[in-house]
Amino acid sequence: MRIAVFSTKPYDERFLKAANLAHDHNLVFFEPRLTRETASLAAGFEGVCAFVNDLLDSTVLALLANRGTRLVALRAAGYNNVNLQVAEKMGITVVRVPAYSPYAVAEHTVGLILALNRKIHRAYDRVRDGNFALEGLLGFDMYGKTVGLVGTGKIGRITGDILMGFGCNIIAFDPYPSQELIDRAGCT
Numbered sequence: 001m002r003i004a005v006f007s008t009k010p011y012d013e014r015f016l017k018a019a020n021l022a023h024d025h026n027l028v029f030f031e032p033r034l035t036r037e038t039a040s041l042a043a044g045f046e047g048v049c050a051f052v053n054d055l056l057d058s059t060v061l062a063l064l065a066n067r068g069t070r071l072v073a074l075r076a077a078g079y080n081n082v083n084l085q086v087a088e089k090m091g092i093t094v095v096r097v098p099a100y101s102p103y104a105v106a107e108h109t110v111g112l113i114l115a116l117n118r119k120i121h122r123a124y125d126r127v128r129d130g131n132f133a134l135e136g137l138l139g140f141d142m143y144g145k146t147v148g149l150v151g152t153g154k155i156g157r158i159t160g161d162i163l164m165g166f167g168c169n170i171i172a173f174d175p176y177p178s179q180e181l182i183d184r185a186g187c188t
Contacts, residue, residue: 002026003047003073006034006054012075016049039063047071056082065090106158113163117142143167152178160185 005016008029020027028045032038034054040063042048048069050056056064056072061083064072072087074096087094115121118139126133147163149156149172160170160181170185172178 001046001071002044003028003049003071004042004045004069005029005049006032006038006041007051012051034060036060036063040067042069043067045069047073049073049075050081052076052078052081054081056087058083058086061086061090061092065092071095102154102158105155106162109155109159110162113147114142145169146171148172150174152176152181157181 003025005012005027008016008031013029016027016029025047027049030038030041032041034042034048034050034056036055036059039060042064044067046068048064048071050072051074070092072082072092072094074082074094077097077099079094079096082094084094119137123137126137142163144167146169149160149170152160152172152174156172156174157178157180160172161184164170164185170181172181172185
């Protein structure tokens with residue numbers, strides 16, 4: 001299948017080419033976002049691979065369908081940038097990433113918390129400039145601190161587990177709370 005890949009960065013091209021080795025699709029990479037102005041680049045492509053900032057409204061979908069596109073593959077879990085009703089009417093199948101690793105997201109979240117707490121971003125800049133002073137770079141122990149979570153789905157539960165491993169107390173809000181996290185964290 002001939003696929004136009006929009007909003008590509010060098011890492012997208014590298015990973016998609018590697019993933020395509022076993023399938024032998026004809027991938028053509030475009031740096032610009034998919035919009036009304038760039039949709040013509042996909043003329044004659046059976047498939048379009050889009051990202052979160054690409055626009056797949058009724059106008060773009062009509063342009064794609066009229067030029068032979070029958071598949072939109074999203075490189076994201078969300079599909080709020082796609083008019084699904086119009087795609088269906090035009091015979092365009094839309095597929096997406098079913099989910100991201102909740103562990104990767106939770107670990108990244110905790111990494112950001114630690115970076116902010118320990119002021120790693122400031123320390124990096126200072127060291128790069130040859131300044132090794134510690135003044136203003138001290139953080140605090142996470143142990144014993146109370147951390148609030150908004151959401152107790154997969155990502156929230158895993159984030160809570162990691163933070164409890166640091167000795168943090170967890171409070172959480174979710175309209176549909178996880179009994180599993182409540183039991184482990186002792187929160188309500």
